[in-house]
Amino acid sequence: MKPTPGLLISAPTSGAGKTTVTLGLLRALVEEGLAVQPYKSGPDYIDPAFHRVACGRASFNLDSWAMDGTLLDAIAAEGQGADIIVAEGVMGLFDGAMGRGVSGNGASIDIARRMGWPVVLVVDVSGQAQSAAAIALGFRYLGADVPFAGVILNRVASPRHERLVRSGMEAAGIRVLGALPRRSDLTLPERHLGLVQAGEHDRLDALMADYAALIRAHVDLSAIRQAAAAKPRSMSQPLALPPPAQHIALAQDTAFSFTYPHLLTAWRRMGAQIMPFSPLADEAPAHDADLVWLPGGYPELHAGRLAAAYRFRAGLCHHAKTRPVYGECGGYMVLGEGLIDKDGTQHRMAGLLGLVTSHADRRLHLGYRQARLLAPVAGFTAGASLHGHEFHYSTIVEQPDPPLADVTNADGELLAETGSYRGHVAGTYFHLIAPDAV
Known part of the structure; x- marks a missing residue:
């Protein structure tokens, strides 16, 4: 069975802009006529609901601490029939539990490694320029056994700032897939458990369209599509968990x-x-x-x-x-x-x-x-x-x-x-x- 190619959107830290990039990519790729299957790495209820609004398909969690390999593969098989998979990471790329779980420690890198999805690293470059390349290079080095697609720069202050950051990435051999300007008007409201739920927004679809427009204007979607990949795998067992009642x-x-x-x-x-x-x-x-x-x-x-x-x-x-x-x-x-x-x-x-x-x-x-x-x-x-x-x-x-x-x-x-x-x-x-x- 030829698996659907995918990408994992990750970052060095929480708050770098993974969700904004993921939602914009999902909607932009759908607007290009693709069937896009979303996923969320780790334990999170709120982001998958936003994913569904962005691309029209149910989003599923993949969690290497709580799920064994059979269940992970079965959930990943939900992407069959889609043209591309876009998975959103949790926290930083390597962040997980200290104790190991069923098939990993819960870090996003576990999922990228198992599925063969190249990593797109979202780097918040506010307050730095060429130094951002050292961060990206470190992440590529530590995750050397996982394909590294490149970086999307976020919160770029000016054209000059972008040129400086790009020069550092070029010197380090890091591919820049896009550069997003700082936009305070495109933030999702939060409360104590994270983002305010998707069902509580009165103009959520319009916001998704704004995210997609931002991505189309500043990210190389063709390069994103070309970077998507996946490991070949045998036919997975269908998703099956006994219900607690009829x-x-x-x-x-x-x-x-x-x-x-x-x-x-x-x-x-x-x-x-x-x-x-x-x-x-x-x-x-x-x-x-x-x-x-x-x-x-x-x-x-x-x-x-x-x-x-x-x-x-x-x-x-x-x-x-x-x-x-x-x-x-x-x-x-x-x-x-x-x-x-x-x-x-x-x-x-x-x-x-x-x-x-x-x-x-x-x-x-x-x-x-x-x-x-x-x-x-x-x-x-x-x-x-x-x-x-x-x-x-x-x-x-x-x-x-x-x-x-x-x-x-x-x-x-x-x-x-x-x-x-x-x-x-x-x-x-x-x-x-x-x-x-x-």
């Missing part, structure tokens, strides 16, 4: 939106019926659901509305009397007795767990997680080992229920955030990416 009521709105696309795609292909509902619209879960799943998101921004969503809470409580309910991160918080917002006001939640959480005392909890379940939950038996990650600022005020799992970080250290369960209801701060040995 009929799944899935909360989906701006308060509950953090669900990995590869999970939903796999569940649907294996015959599960996903039945979306909106707690913010005060909708109850489907009465014939086998499982209610509350994913993560931003319930703390909508705590008052959720506290007043009586039909939602009543439907959830009715379901929990006889059938399982599961919540991840934000969904876990909503299953508890109360949620304290950043102003210190406590809002009543579903009360299906004794959990009380607070955003008044913000503390960052971030990193890969491995969980060994102490009780059955969401289609997994007690003793099952799951890979995922945690990313939140809330703290636990009360957690009287039994722990759901032994949870460790990437270094194997036990953590206090164990999740909890009561009857048919369970939840955890842990976001599932994949079970062991997929």
Whole structure:
């Protein structure tokens, strides 16, 4: 099987402009008539939603810490039928966990290496000129076993600045694929977990068009297309992850939106019926659901509305009397007795767990997680080992229920955030990416 050629868009650091370049490339290539398959390296829900808006195809995460090689190849095979793949890296090219995961340490270089996708390095050249070449040369040297397509210069201050930077790159033998001028008007708004979600923008499509125009004006798209490549591989197994139930009521709105696309795609292909509902619209879960799943998101921004969503809470409580309910991160918080917002006001939640959480005392909890379940939950038996990650600022005020799992970080250290369960209801701060040995 001839794989679809691809590129990995990476950078030396976070904040260098990877997302802007990726979104602009996706839309610009689509405007040239290409079918473009996007991917995101690492654990991220928000960027893939922007990718989909930019190019019209679902974007999937590829994570070498949480996924084994079989699952990585199966997800990469979703790009078959596209003309080109554009994958967005996470953090800096070599940044990953200290402890090794299933097939790597979670760094973007793992994905480029496995797939054979050449790296395009986005370099923020503000505050430097010829010295930027030393950075690019170092990245090419450290990743010598991965094809290096070249660099896209970002935040170029003037034509003279561009000439100086280009001269340094030329002297170092680094190919410059484009140079983007500094544009403060083309930034995406952010909040504490990253970018504001795609569904919250009222002019997102127009912004994608602006990004594409920027890329077309300042990047050599022909060179980008020619640089794309991939390793030959045998036919991959189709994406297959057993669904947690046959009929799944899935909360989906701006308060509950953090669900990995590869999970939903796999569940649907294996015959599960996903039945979306909106707690913010005060909708109850489907009465014939086998499982209610509350994913993560931003319930703390909508705590008052959720506290007043009586039909939602009543439907959830009715379901929990006889059938399982599961919540991840934000969904876990909503299953508890109360949620304290950043102003210190406590809002009543579903009360299906004794959990009380607070955003008044913000503390960052971030990193890969491995969980060994102490009780059955969401289609997994007690003793099952799951890979995922945690990313939140809330703290636990009360957690009287039994722990759901032994949870460790990437270094194997036990953590206090164990999740909890009561009857048919369970939840955890842990976001599932994949079970062991997929």
